[in-house]
Structure formats: structure tokens, C-alpha cells
Amino acid sequence: xxxxSRLSGETTRAARLDREAEAYRCLSDTLRGVGASFDxxxxxxxxxxxxxxxLDAPVVSLLRREEAGGxxxxxxxxRNEDPxxxxxxxxxLAERMLGPGRPCxxxxxxxxxxxxxxxxxxxxxxxxVAVPVASTPACALLAYAPQPDGRFRGEDVRFLxxxxxxxxxxxxxxxxxxxxxxxxxxxxxTVASRSDELRRAYDDLxxxxxxxxxxxxxxxxxxxxxxxxILSSAVCLRDYEATAEERAEMAGSIVxxxxxxxxxxxxxxxxxxxxxxxxxxxxxxxxxxxxxxEAARRCERGNLEIDVGKAPPTLRVDPxxxxxxxxxxxGNAVKFSPKGSPVALRFRKKTRKFDGEAVEAxxxxxxY
Numbered sequence: 001x002x003x004x005s006r007l008s009g010e011t012t013r014a015a016r017l018d019r020e021a022e023a024y025r026c027l028s029d030t031l032r033g034v035g036a037s038f039d040x041x042x043x044x045x046x047x048x049x050x051x052x053x054x055l056d057a058p059v060v061s062l063l064r065r066e067e068a069g070g071x072x073x074x075x076x077x078x079r080n081e082d083p084x085x086x087x088x089x090x091x092x093l094a095e096r097m098l099g100p101g102r103p104c105x106x107x108x109x110x111x112x113x114x115x116x117x118x119x120x121x122x123x124x125x126x127x128x129v130a131v132p133v134a135s136t137p138a139c140a141l142l143a144y145a146p147q148p149d150g151r152f153r154g155e156d157v158r159f160l161x162x163x164x165x166x167x168x169x170x171x172x173x174x175x176x177x178x179x180x181x182x183x184x185x186x187x188x189x190t191v192a193s194r195s196d197e198l199r200r201a202y203d204d205l206x207x208x209x210x211x212x213x214x215x216x217x218x219x220x221x222x223x224x225x226x227x228x229x230i231l232s233s234a235v236c237l238r239d240y241e242a243t244a245e246e247r248a249e250m251a252g253s254i255v256x257x258x259x260x261x262x263x264x265x266x267x268x269x270x271x272x273x274x275x276x277x278x279x280x281x282x283x284x285x286x287x288x289x290x291x292x293x294e295a296a297r298r299c300e301r302g303n304l305e306i307d308v309g310k311a312p313p314t315l316r317v318d319p320x321x322x323x324x325x326x327x328x329x330x331g332n333a334v335k336f337s338p339k340g341s342p343v344a345l346r347f348r349k350k351t352r353k354f355d356g357e358a359v360e361a362x363x364x365x366x367x368y
Contacts (some may be wrong), residue, residue, distance in 0.1 A: 016155070038174045040174040040175075040178075044074065044075045044167065047062075047170070051143055051160055052077055054159055055156055057078070057143040058078050058144060058146050059082075060142065061079075061141075061142045063098065063130075063142060064138060065098070065138035071095065084122065084128070090122065093109075103129065104129070106127060106129075107151050122144070125150075126151070127144070127145040127151045128142060128145070129142070129143050131163075132164065134165060143156075222264055222331075223265075226260040227261060229254070230254050230258060233250040233254045233257070237250055260327070281318050281321075284318070285314050285316055286315055288308040288311040288314075288315060288359070291315070291347075292326075292345050293306070295330050295345060296330075304330065304342075304343050305344040307344065310347070311347030312349060326345070329361075330363055333363045333364075334365075337365040344362075346361070346362045346364065347361055348360045348362065
């Protein structure tokens with residue numbers, strides 16, 4: 001009789017071990033199957049399903065503590081919500097069971113929650129066991145036993161703890177994979193952003209180089225005119241007899257051409273970066289008529305028409321820089337317009353939406 005009783009117990013235990021082994025195999029296959037995708041929900045569902053099948057638990061859940069401190073049911077198998085989270089006494093019991101950080105079991109939920117009051121105990125459930133998930137201390141795996149005589153033995157707690165260990169490994173891998181994917185996406189975004197910035201910088205540099213080449217080409221052409229005037233006047237002074245007035249006129253032409261050449265060289269030095277310090281703005285009050293007359297004097301053309309009637313009487317500008325700009329405009333107009341055709345320099349008061357009041361200087365010439 002004793003041997004028969006022991007044989008019955010061992011047979012039951014062997015059957016239980018076979019079921020546990022099958023559950024471990026199913027859980028391992030599931031984890032291996034979702035390992036490539038690192039699907040967090042699939043890993044949790046596999047662990048809950050294995051626990052419910054071996055423990056004959058009607059409800060299995062994964063509780064998680066939020067940053068604010070409250071408990072929520074991350075995943076629940078068998079109910080829509082974790083039974084302990086449906087009433088205040090159950091929440092307090094769940095807080096106590098998650099507190100120690102080790103497996104904890106309650107054999108009589110009604111007595112633990114409220115002394116048998118129906119509104120303070122989970123319906124149809126008698127016992128509960130909670131096992132912490134190692135990888136996330138704020139999570140715990142809970143299994144419930146049914147009424148009237150459901151309970152959890154030591155081997156049940158051990159099995160649930162093993163399931164929690166598998167779940168912890170799977171969740172840790174899923175978390176690492178999620179962080180890796182996030183870092184990879186951020187890195188790709190950073191690389192793409194830096195590549196776009198580098199491409200834009202290269203395009204800007206190429207445009208600047210093209211502008212610089214065009215400017216240098218135009219500047220070299222512009223330098224030939226004053227240089228030719230200087231040479232021709234100097235040759236006349238050296239080789240030909242002339243009156244004092246003619247000699248003074250040729251000397252003035254040399255001076256004006258030398259000044260123009262000097263300005264062109266200064267612009268060339270600024271463009272080439274030979275001047276380390278930029279020329280500061282020298283703002284001064286100057287009349288529109290003075291600017292126009294200065295441009296006409298440097299132009300050396302008698303038929304330059306000047307119209308400043310609609311411009312403000314006084315302008316706050318940098319006379320030297322604005323004068324150079326007007327010199328270039330008037331000089332190009334004179335150079336490329338037919339001989340004897342009029343060239344006009346006009347100042348107009350303009351009102352613009354963003355800049356407010358402004359003055360527009362226009363050089364008008366006839367090209368035919």
C-alpha cells in the first residue's frame with residue numbers, strides 16, 4: 001500500500017514535470033520565433049500562456065509600476081483587467097506583494113482584502129502569487145487560483161519564477177533592440193542632416209567661387225581702362241610739347257585714373273582676403289546732389305543727366321562705398337552705350353513693405 005501510494009505521487013509528479021517541460025519548450029520556441037523581430041507583446045503573451053497552462057490559472061497578468069507611482073496591468077490573460085486593480089483593497093494588496101522584490105503568495109484573497117466582503121475581493125478567485133521580473137524591478141508576474149480550494153504550492157511558485165526569468169531575458173532583449181533601433185534612426189537622421197549641410201555648404205562655396213571668378217574677370221577688364229589712360233597721358237607728357245593747360249589736364253587725367261585703379265585694387269584685395277580687418281561703415285549725412293555730382297565728375301562724360309528731384313534732400317550713408325557702387329554703375333553704362341547717347345542717374349524715394357523708406361538709385365542708358 002505504501003509503495004502504491006508513493007507510486008501514485010511520483011506518477012503525478014512525473015506528469016507535472018512533463019507538462020512543465022512541454023511548457024518550457026513551447027516558451028523557448030516562442031521566444032526563439034519572435035527573437036528576430038523582438039516583439040515585446042508576443043514575448044509577454046507567450047510567458048502568460050505558458051504560466052496559465054501549467055498552473056491551471058484562470059487569470060495571469062503582468063503588472064507594471066508607472067513613473068507616477070501607480071500600478072497598471074501591462075498585459076492580462078483571462079480578464080479585461082487585473083482583478084486586484086479593480087478595488088482599493090486589492091490595489092493595496094498588490095502594492096504589498098510587489099514591495100519585497102521576491103516571490104509572494106496569498107492563499108485567501110477574501111480574508112486578506114476585506115474579511116470576506118463580496119465587494120472587496122476578486123470574484124471567483126481564491127489565491128494569488130506574485131513573482132518579480134528581474135530585468136524590470138517595477139514589473140511582476142501574477143497568477144490567480146480559482147475558488148473554492150485553489151492554492152499554489154512551492155513547485156508552482158518555482159515554475160512561475162522560472163517563467164518570469166525567461167520573460168525577463170526576452171524583455172531585456174526587446175528593450176535593447178528598441179534602444180538600438182532608436183539610436184540607429186537618430187544616427188541616420190544626424191548623418192543625413194550633416195550630409196545635407198555639407199552639400200549646401202559645398203554648393204555655396206561653388207557659387208562663391210564662380211562669383212569670385214566672374215568678379216576677377218570683370219575687375220581685370222576694368223583695370224585696363226585707367227591703366228591705359230595713365231600710360232597714354234604719361235607718354236604725352238614725356239614725348240610731346242604742350243601748353244601748361246594741356247599738361248595740367250593730362251596730369252589730372254593721370255590722377256583720376258590712378259584713383260580709379262587704386263579703388264579697383266582695394267576691392268581686389270578685399271575679395272582675395274588680403275585685408276584681414278573689414279572696412280567699417282563710415283556713415284555720414286550727405287546730399288543726393290553731392291553724390292550725383294561726384295559720380296558725374298568721375299565719369300568724365302558731359303552728357304550725364306542727373307535727376308534728384310524726388311529724392312530726400314539728405315541721406316545717411318557711407319559716401320565712399322556708395323560712391324564706388326555708383327562709379328561702377330555709371331562707368332558700365334557709359335562704356336556699353338553708344339557714343340553720344342545720353343546716360344541718366346536718377347534718385348527716387350521708395351517705400352517698401354519690410355524696409356520702410358528707402359532711396360533707389362537708377363542708372364539708365366540707351367543701348368541702341
